[in-house]
Amino acid sequence: MTGETNPLGSIHVAPRAIATIAYHAARESYGVVGLAHKNLMNGLAQALVKDPTHGVEVHYDGAQINIDVYVIIEYGTRITSVASSVSNTVRYHVEKALGLPVNEVNVHVRGLRVSELD
Amino acid sequence: MKPQRVKTIRQLPIDGQALKRLIEAGLTWLRTNQQTVNSLNVFPVPDGDTGTNMVLTMQAAMDEISNSHETNFGKMAHSVAHGALMGARGNSGVILSQLWRGFARAVDHQEILDSALLAHGFALARDTAYKGVVRPVEGTILTVSKDIAAAAEKAEKYAIDPFDVLDEVVKEADLSVQRTPDLLAVLKEAGVVDAGGKGLFYILDGMLRFANGLPLDTALTTVQPLAAMTFENSLEAIEPGQDFEVVVDFQPANSLDLESFYSQLQEMGTSIQVGEGEGIYRMHIHVPTEKLYEPINYTRSLGTITKVSIENLIAQMEALGASKGSGGLTLAPVEPGQIAVVAVSPGSGISRVFASLGVAAIVEGGQTMNPSTQEIINAFENLPTDQVIILPNNKNIILAAQAAAGLTVKKVAVVPSRTIPQGLAAMMRLAPDNEFDEVVQEMTEALDSVESGEITTATRSVEIDGVAVQEGQTIALHNGQLVLAANSVEEACLGLLEKAHADHFELVTMFYGTDMPKTEVNRIADIVRDAYPEQEVEIQEGGQPHYQFIIAIE
Numbered sequence: 237m238t239g240e241t242n243p244l245g246s247i248h249v250a251p252r253a254i255a256t257i258a259y260h261a262a263r264e265s266y267g268v269v270g271l272a273h274k275n276l277m278n279g280l281a282q283a284l285v286k287d288p289t290h291g292v293e294v295h296y297d298g299a300q301i302n303i304d305v306y307v308i309i310e311y312g313t314r315i316t317s318v319a320s321s322v323s324n325t326v327r328y329h330v331e332k333a334l335g336l337p338v339n340e341v342n343v344h345v346r347g348l349r350v351s352e353l354d
Numbered sequence: 355m356k357p358q359r360v361k362t363i364r365q366l367p368i369d370g371q372a373l374k375r376l377i378e379a380g381l382t383w384l385r386t387n388q389q390t391v392n393s394l395n396v397f398p399v400p401d402g403d404t405g406t407n408m409v410l411t412m413q414a415a416m417d418e419i420s421n422s423h424e425t426n427f428g429k430m431a432h433s434v435a436h437g438a439l440m441g442a443r444g445n446s447g448v449i450l451s452q453l454w455r456g457f458a459r460a461v462d463h464q465e466i467l468d469s470a471l472l473a474h475g476f477a478l479a480r481d482t483a484y485k486g487v488v489r490p491v492e493g494t495i496l497t498v499s500k501d502i503a504a505a506a507e508k509a510e511k512y513a514i515d516p517f518d519v520l521d522e523v524v525k526e527a528d529l530s531v532q533r534t535p536d537l538l539a540v541l542k543e544a545g546v547v548d549a550g551g552k553g554l555f556y557i558l559d560g561m562l563r564f565a566n567g568l569p570l571d572t573a574l575t576t577v578q579p580l581a582a583m584t585f586e587n588s589l590e591a592i593e594p595g596q597d598f599e600v601v602v603d604f605q606p607a608n609s610l611d612l613e614s615f616y617s618q619l620q621e622m623g624t625s626i627q628v629g630e631g632e633g634i635y636r637m638h639i640h641v642p643t644e645k646l647y648e649p650i651n652y653t654r655s656l657g658t659i660t661k662v663s664i665e666n667l668i669a670q671m672e673a674l675g676a677s678k679g680s681g682g683l684t685l686a687p688v689e690p691g692q693i694a695v696v697a698v699s700p701g702s703g704i705s706r707v708f709a710s711l712g713v714a715a716i717v718e719g720g721q722t723m724n725p726s727t728q729e730i731i732n733a734f735e736n737l738p739t740d741q742v743i744i745l746p747n748n749k750n751i752i753l754a755a756q757a758a759a760g761l762t763v764k765k766v767a768v769v770p771s772r773t774i775p776q777g778l779a780a781m782m783r784l785a786p787d788n789e790f791d792e793v794v795q796e797m798t799e800a801l802d803s804v805e806s807g808e809i810t811t812a813t814r815s816v817e818i819d820g821v822a823v824q825e826g827q828t829i830a831l832h833n834g835q836l837v838l839a840a841n842s843v844e845e846a847c848l849g850l851l852e853k854a855h856a857d858h859f860e861l862v863t864m865f866y867g868t869d870m871p872k873t874e875v876n877r878i879a880d881i882v883r884d885a886y887p888e889q890e891v892e893i894q895e896g897g898q899p900h901y902q903f904i905i906a907i908e
Binding site for chain 2: 266
């Protein structure tokens, strides 16, 4: 739980909620054609329910928020640029929504999609 | 002369070499308007670098083809796409490279470009760009690519040559960019159009301007959103005939004919900029003294003036020159691909020393005035390179510098210099053309090669690390640690040098601050020289506030 205290009480934000923000930010990043699972077992389990946090892991150790994003990128784009855009966009959107700093956003490129046009 | 060039490019078949010239024109025009594009950047992350990213991407494409003698249009287009891919920077750069990739595919191996092929190229460019994202966001460069593909398809049917198609494409690009705030709420909130879309417009418009023989080096009839208008550049260099800056806000009675508006203003002065927002226009111009009231009278004839502001630039320049001491700094020019260093400096003299060692940008700041993360970013964001090293030169600024490094797409490393002497020692190791990580390591290692001393006045009574200090005493800090308190500056200097074992070193450089009279500096220098006859003692103007001396011992 990510918490913040104000005079009226505490606010707790579940990692899952943060993951949802990160998920949407990643999906709107240019060059990302999909999010992937960290491993196949998770993938099978989550494929059954439409999961809004698919391919995103949020870790909160009591002090820092770390986010891992697993993405599939369009073949033919510059992967490093796309990945750093994803990282920037995810960080920006999470920080904007949460008002708390994000320690790190790790982008894991799990695969490339080749969409041949001709 | 210019009408003849129109004939050449428009009469000759458009082959690989013609494409090269068009790419160059697109790049030049984009670069001319880079700041405008940067100022629009609010989506997806408002970091103000879209223009820079697009320029770097197009520059990479240009570099790829600049020495090519290829005449086949299709092959040249593939080289452009390859260069853009390799240099793709940021979101907009990646999309731009995808557009080129699609375009190159459409014109595969074709010797010459014709209208139908150009329209096909825009269509495939759009298709390729849209394939690169799960959920395309409309109101961005993607939307503009879609709209211009449609315009090209329509225009192709009756076009005589590809430039007729380009003509329609540029018109549509302009309109499409203006529609982006209606599609994307963030843009509307910020009162801007999409930056990436605008950048694409400039590239295409640059090509068309080149074909029509129009100049590409000065941003002319561009209307910016009001929020994006900044006149900071007015303080850089004032040429003869730029005595006054006049800014007029007005509401035109009828719709404003920009072309004639600009040509009228050009009769009066230079540095013309026009901004627009919610029916109000803002006009900015530099005029000579004798024409001071002309732009005001002229705009009054067009509508209602709401606000006028006039500034005397000559007087401003003089004031600025006085505050900065003997003239401006000459900073090291940076080439794309080189490593640029940004240094934080507390005073003009130290800035000059940093500049002489090859620093590319200076951020003013020090003990009592820490620069913000944004100020640090601003210092390097527009340098033409993407490899940047920051020297914070103060332990309180290291964090801001690290934050700045995390907020940019550029490759930025902070060499954590805690004092000015450390920063100077690190600069000695700078090799701008070497491998980035190596240089960072070298410079970081250099930090410990120097002993730093600072002499200042205690602002309160305190006891730290066993040193008792009375308010008003002179204190000495060795490598940032308080080591002694003394009743005079020379006593503090000598005490510090002793603590730092200056007799084991070769060179002592003393930077004196703003509140040290020159005679006093010379007197103390003589005392230090007498005490350390074996060491070389150098005296330099530091210009820093609050510190009588900053001392480097190496």
